[in-house]
Amino acid sequence: MPRLFAILYPLLSVLSQLLVALLLGFALLPSFLFLRWAWLQLSPVDTIGTALLFCLALGFSYVIFGNALLVVVAMVRLTFRIRNRERKDAVYSLATVYTALSNLLLHAASLFYLPMLKSGIFTVWFYRAMGARIGRGTIIATDRLWDCDLIEIGENCIIGGNASISAHYAKGARGRTRRVRIGNKVTIGANTAVMAGVVIEDDVVVGGNSLVPLGKRLKSGGVYVGVPVVKVN
Numbered sequence: 001m002p003r004l005f006a007i008l009y010p011l012l013s014v015l016s017q018l019l020v021a022l023l024l025g026f027a028l029l030p031s032f033l034f035l036r037w038a039w040l041q042l043s044p045v046d047t048i049g050t051a052l053l054f055c056l057a058l059g060f061s062y063v064i065f066g067n068a069l070l071v072v073v074a075m076v077r078l079t080f081r082i083r084n085r086e087r088k089d090a091v092y093s094l095a096t097v098y099t100a101l102s103n104l105l106l107h108a109a110s111l112f113y114l115p116m117l118k119s120g121i122f123t124v125w126f127y128r129a130m131g132a133r134i135g136r137g138t139i140i141a142t143d144r145l146w147d148c149d150l151i152e153i154g155e156n157c158i159i160g161g162n163a164s165i166s167a168h169y170a171k172g173a174r175g176r177t178r179r180v181r182i183g184n185k186v187t188i189g190a191n192t193a194v195m196a197g198v199v200i201e202d203d204v205v206v207g208g209n210s211l212v213p214l215g216k217r218l219k220s221g222g223v224y225v226g227v228p229v230v231k232v233n
Contacts, residue, residue, distance in 0.1 A: 023105075038057035084177055091172075198213075
């Protein structure tokens with residue numbers, strides 16, 4: 001690690017925690033206001049009925065917080081123009097910090113709320129807001145899409161539970177981001193990892209627990225499984 005980054009690394013780690021605190025703080029505000037209103041309406045909470053209503057209000061407040069967090073994360077990305085581009089750089093570079101910041105926003109959403117929305121339209125909307133190109137009719141059942149600006153997914157696809165799609169990797173002291181392209185009517189099984197630079201053509205099925213390695217092209221109509229994937233039909 002270069003000396004400058006060795007000095008800055010602890011500072012960047014602290015700043016990342018402060019950023020998460022700010023994201024959570026802004027997202028919690030509407031939830032807090034709703035919960036305060038509910039408390040004032042139900043107080044004193046001294047019966048089973050009022051206790052149940054307040055517990056329901058707690059549940060709704062979490063939903064409000066979660067959706068507010070997704071909006072805040074997307075707004076931060078748009079406001080500060082946090083975007084990934086295809087590049088080759090040293091691992092210890094400003095561009096890498098930018099990629100880490102982009103994925104920190106995704107991590108915050110994934111950790112606190114996004115898993116609750118798997119397979120729903122809100123997941124697709126969120127990833128589109130984060131820069132991913134996702135076609136109509138596609139179902140995203142995972143919260144592990146990274147480097148969204150470099151991910152293209154066609155129409156009527158299914159991305160299985162806990163599948164991971166990433167457009168960045170490091171080799172030694174060098175880092176690189178490469179666009180991932182997924183065609184139409186593609187199915188990616190649960191727990192499968194799709195690495196940077198991959199191209200998956202139309203009508204492909206990738207079995208669960210598989211690995212699609214760097215830069216691999218999967219030809220149209222094929223069924224692929226394994227670590228790394230091989231064609232089986």
